[in-house]
Amino acid sequence: MPIQPDNYFINPEIKNIPYKKLIDNGDPANKVDLVFLAEGYTINEMEKFESDAQRMVSYLFSQEPYKLFSNKFNVWIVNSPSENSGTDIPGANIYMNTAMNSNFYTFDSERYLTTNDVKSVRDIAGIVPYDEICILVNSNKYGGGGVYNHYAITTVDHILSEKVFIHEFGHSFAGLGDEYYNSSTSYNDFYNLAIEPWQPNLTTMVNFDSKWKSMIDKNTPIPTPRKSEFNSILGVYEGGGYLDKGIYSPMMDCRMKSNEANGFCPVCSKAILDMIMFKSE
Numbered sequence: 001m002p003i004q005p006d007n008y009f010i011n012p013e014i015k016n017i018p019y020k021k022l023i024d025n026g027d028p029a030n031k032v033d034l035v036f037l038a039e040g041y042t043i044n045e046m047e048k049f050e051s052d053a054q055r056m057v058s059y060l061f062s063q064e065p066y067k068l069f070s071n072k073f074n075v076w077i078v079n080s081p082s083e084n085s086g087t088d089i090p091g092a093n094i095y096m097n098t099a100m101n102s103n104f105y106t107f108d109s110e111r112y113l114t115t116n117d118v119k120s121v122r123d124i125a126g127i128v129p130y131d132e133i134c135i136l137v138n139s140n141k142y143g144g145g146g147v148y149n150h151y152a153i154t155t156v157d158h159i160l161s162e163k164v165f166i167h168e169f170g171h172s173f174a175g176l177g178d179e180y181y182n183s184s185t186s187y188n189d190f191y192n193l194a195i196e197p198w199q200p201n202l203t204t205m206v207n208f209d210s211k212w213k214s215m216i217d218k219n220t221p222i223p224t225p226r227k228s229e230f231n232s233i234l235g236v237y238e239g240g241g242y243l244d245k246g247i248y249s250p251m252m253d254c255r256m257k258s259n260e261a262n263g264f265c266p267v268c269s270k271a272i273l274d275m276i277m278f279k280s281e
């Protein structure tokens with residue numbers, strides 16, 4: 001049944017939130033449409049939101065493989081206002097009234113920023129045609145989160161915010177896994193080592209043929225030692241997915257591992273590129 005936008009079950013308040021098409025590369029039916037939502041910006045802070053969104057977008061399209069395929073994207077922004085500025089920081093007893101009810105300290109991890117208020121997120125995003133949701137949180141605290149097929153969320157005013165954003169967007173857009181394994185954000189038993197994980201950039205070697213095996217040079221040892229001579233070599237390095245044993249990742253470093261990496265490893269780049277092609281014409 002076709003949707004009637006003037007149906008009385010559709011909340012008319014939501015439709016009054018201002019939005020803009022920041023980048024227009026064509027018909028949303030044939031493009032990857034990104035929408036940036038304002039979280040923790042008051043009505044008086046929308047100029048800041050627009051410049052923050054512009055900065056994130058500029059960074060995204062300065063990085064491969066997004067740079068080369070930037071014409072496959074449209075970008076929208078929705079100026080969703082919040083009562084208060086910032087977000088909840090439960091560990092500091094800070095609670096704010098914000099448009100999408102985001103918070104730090106998810107699973108009691110200080111830097112893990114998420115929202116469970118999916119209904120508000122989808123209501124606000126639904127103002128524009130979108131494929132991917134990016135929530136920008138008006139805070140200078142370090143942190144973010146990204147859930148495949150749901151959303152990427154990050155703060156905007158930390159010195160690493162752009163890198164956090166592109167990392168989290170790797171989760172939400174391309175379903176990439178975390179390649180780090182010795183960080184404070186670690187989950188034991190997150191992965192079952194007896195099965196192959198579905199994330200394209202991690203392997204337990206249970207079914208490595210289904211992953212990046214065909215991309216590896218035949219002279220590269222498997223597993224590949226974490227030694228400096230292999231710094232720029234695609235291989236199979238033990239450590240990834242929060243574990244230092246039993247899970248392997250494609251490179252010594254990658255944006256899915258650290259903020260120090262130069263960018264995405266070839267396996268992550270390919271997964272991102274595949275998703276761009278899948279979601280565009």
Ligand SMILES: [Zn+2]
Pocket residue numbers: 179201250251254255256264265266267268269
């Ligand atoms: Zn990677």
